Amino acid sequence: MPRYLIQQKNPASHYIYFDLVIENINADKLQLQLPAWRPGRYELGNFAKNIKRLDVFNASGEIIPFTKLTKDLWEINTQGINSLKVTYSYYAAELNAGSCYADTDQVYINPVHCCFQISGKENEEHILELKLPDNYQIVSSLKKNNNCLIAESFEELVDSPLMASANIQSEKYTVNDIDFYLDFNGICSPDFEQMKKDFISFTKKTIEFWGDMPVKEYRFLFQILTNKFYHGVEHQNCTVIAIGPGYAINSGKTYEDILGVSCHELFHTWNVKFIRPAEMYPYNYTQENYAKTGYVYEGFTTYYGDKLLYSSQVFNTEQYFETLQERLFKHFHNFGRYNLSVADSSWETWLDGYVPGAPYRKTNIYDEGSLIALMLDVQILKATQNKKSLRDVCVALYNDIAKNKKGYTETDIISYANKISGTDLNDFFKKFVYNSTDYEEGLLTAFEYLGIEFRKEQNPALCEHAYGFKIIEVTNSAKVSLVAPYSPAWKCGLFAGDEIIAINGIVLKNNLNNWLSYFENKVEVELLVNSGDKIKNLKLSKDKKGNSWFFIPKLTITSTATASQKDNFKAWIHF
Numbered sequence: 215m216p217r218y219l220i221q222q223k224n225p226a227s228h229y230i231y232f233d234l235v236i237e238n239i240n241a242d243k244l245q246l247q248l249p250a251w252r253p254g255r256y257e258l259g260n261f262a263k264n265i266k267r268l269d270v271f272n273a274s275g276e277i278i279p280f281t282k283l284t285k286d287l288w289e290i291n292t293q294g295i296n297s298l299k300v301t302y303s304y305y306a307a308e309l310n311a312g313s314c315y316a317d318t319d320q321v322y323i324n325p326v327h328c329c330f331q332i333s334g335k336e337n338e339e340h341i342l343e344l345k346l347p348d349n350y351q352i353v354s355s356l357k358k359n360n361n362c363l364i365a366e367s368f369e370e371l372v373d374s375p376l377m378a379s380a381n382i383q384s385e386k387y388t389v390n391d392i393d394f395y396l397d398f399n400g401i402c403s404p405d406f407e408q409m410k411k412d413f414i415s416f417t418k419k420t421i422e423f424w425g426d427m428p429v430k431e432y433r434f435l436f437q438i439l440t441n442k443f444y445h446g447v448e449h450q451n452c453t454v455i456a457i458g459p460g461y462a463i464n465s466g467k468t469y470e471d472i473l474g475v476s477c478h479e480l481f482h483t484w485n486v487k488f489i490r491p492a493e494m495y496p497y498n499y500t501q502e503n504y505a506k507t508g509y510v511y512e513g514f515t516t517y518y519g520d521k522l523l524y525s526s527q528v529f530n531t532e533q534y535f536e537t538l539q540e541r542l543f544k545h546f547h548n549f550g551r552y553n554l555s556v557a558d559s560s561w562e563t564w565l566d567g568y569v570p571g572a573p574y575r576k577t578n579i580y581d582e583g584s585l586i587a588l589m590l591d592v593q594i595l596k597a598t599q600n601k602k603s604l605r606d607v608c609v610a611l612y613n614d615i616a617k618n619k620k621g622y623t624e625t626d627i628i629s630y631a632n633k634i635s636g637t638d639l640n641d642f643f644k645k646f647v648y649n650s651t652d653y654e655e656g657l658l659t660a661f662e663y664l665g666i667e668f669r670k671e672q673n674p675a676l677c678e679h680a681y682g683f684k685i686i687e688v689t690n691s692a693k694v695s696l697v698a699p700y701s702p703a704w705k706c707g708l709f710a711g712d713e714i715i716a717i718n719g720i721v722l723k724n725n726l727n728n729w730l731s732y733f734e735n736k737v738e739v740e741l742l743v744n745s746g747d748k749i750k751n752l753k754l755s756k757d758k759k760g761n762s763w764f765f766i767p768k769l770t771i772t773s774t775a776t777a778s779q780k781d782n783f784k785a786w787i788h789f
Contacts, residue, residue: 400438478519508560513583
């Protein structure tokens with residue numbers, strides 16, 4: 215069985231040191247494959263770039279030569295060798311929910327970054343022995359024996375992050391005889407009493423949604439940062455959630471974010487860890503795993519991660535509508551919806567899915583997928599007189615496909631939706647999933663059925679609603695982040711990346727919108743712009759037709775909702 219000894223030699227350096235012992239070698243050559251990506255982030259990570267000095271030794275301590283075949287594949291000549299030791303160090307200086315990080319306060323490892331898939335050893339036990347300060351506590355979903363963690367296979371190993379620190383605070387709650395752990399690492403004082411109350415509520419509702427829980431124990435591993443942060447990554451038996459700032463975790467938006475991301479990641483236990491697209495069954499860690507169903511594995515999860523908080527009464531109507539308004543905001547402010555479908559955007563997360571990239575190029579599988587889920591949910595409710603919903607599609611995928619250890623196809627999603635709704639929804643998928651389009655028509659139909667009023671409120675930022683551009687303000691300039699196509703800003707030559715330095719000869723100091731408001735009655739204003747280190751003078755004027763850009767979506771319960779709409783709404787919020 216492969217055995218790792220893990221330690222720090224100089225904690226401040228951010229390096230983690232690994233001694234990997236491999237025994238019972240029965241081949242002339244042994245290959246060590248480091249994963250090139252991690253599930254939950256569908257882009258190449260190229261983790262091998264963080265490995266410093268890999269050496270191989272035989273049982274006598276003699277150096278064994280090896281060959282590097284690709285950027286992350288090593289091959290060792292093991293002819294006549296029964297055991298060997300591989301030593302290397304890994305640079306762990308990035309702290310988020312899917313990374314590795316080590317300093318003087320903690321060791322945090324996602325093994326998918328730094329542990330090898332060893333040819334012929336994938337199904338053997340893998341042992342991690344951690345050499346740590348005596349006051350450190352280790353938390354992980356892996357079986358633990360003192361300072362050793364034991365994985366049944368390589369697959370379990372790379373899906374099981376660990377945190378080790380002297381500052382971990384933990385509490386446990388139980389639902390349906392399953393233990394759930396809340397493990398907090400960082401500077402914070404969690405209100406465990408309130409958290410357990412809310413976590414129990416949405417956990418019960420989520421298990422009720424699916425009918426059972428596919429794992430026997432589950433951990434929420436929280437990395438609490440000192441700055442504002444929000445990130446979560448799903449695993450089969452746990453999730454890592456990086457969030458901050460630590461002083462704000464018990465109330466307000468930060469606490470709502472903790473609830474939102476936790477419910478989202480718990481839903482992932484079923485939807486993507488068990489219910490997985492065929493293209494990722496099993497995961498191929500060496501290359502891209504292209505799939506067009508990101509709207510299912512991320513979009514459906516985003517939809518229900520928000521909605522189950524409402525269904526479980528953890529969120530009230532106003533709180534839930536705020537999350538839904540955020541999805542609408544991102545949809546209507548993303549002009550990529552006219553250029554690349556959500557299915558194709560899913561495929562191309564492997565290219566640029568997690569950075570803004572080229573303006574107007576693509577959509578977001580999380581937000582667009584959640585709105586598709588909303589519209590599809592209502593389509594099924596309407597077709598079945600509220601007897602069936604999208605939940606039935608999800609549960610069928612779980613029972614019929616996941617439990618039979620298979621992956622689903624694009625056709626399976628459409629087939630189950632058609633079967634459960636008793637109607638032909640092919641046109642729905644063609645229009646909203648496989649074509650680049652605006653969702654407004656479909657959303658209005660769904661909101662009408664549920665008795666929800668959808669309004670477009672004027673954006674308070676004058677640069678956005680009157681001139682069609684968004685900014686990020688810095689000390690002495692306003693950096694343009696997005697320009698609406700065919701808006702006044704577009705027509706005057708302003709574009710993303712430009713820095714507005716002055717307006718009508720007045721140097722900006724975090725006050726562009728104030729000066730735009732002051733000069734609002736002028737036919738045009740003159741902007742001094744740094745565009746690629748070239749100074750430009752641009753004339754900006756309002757749209758003559760009075761068009762407005764970047765509206766603010768607003769949802770409320772219709773005051774004149776009919777009895778039928780109220781019944782529809784009640785059926786909809788049940789799950």
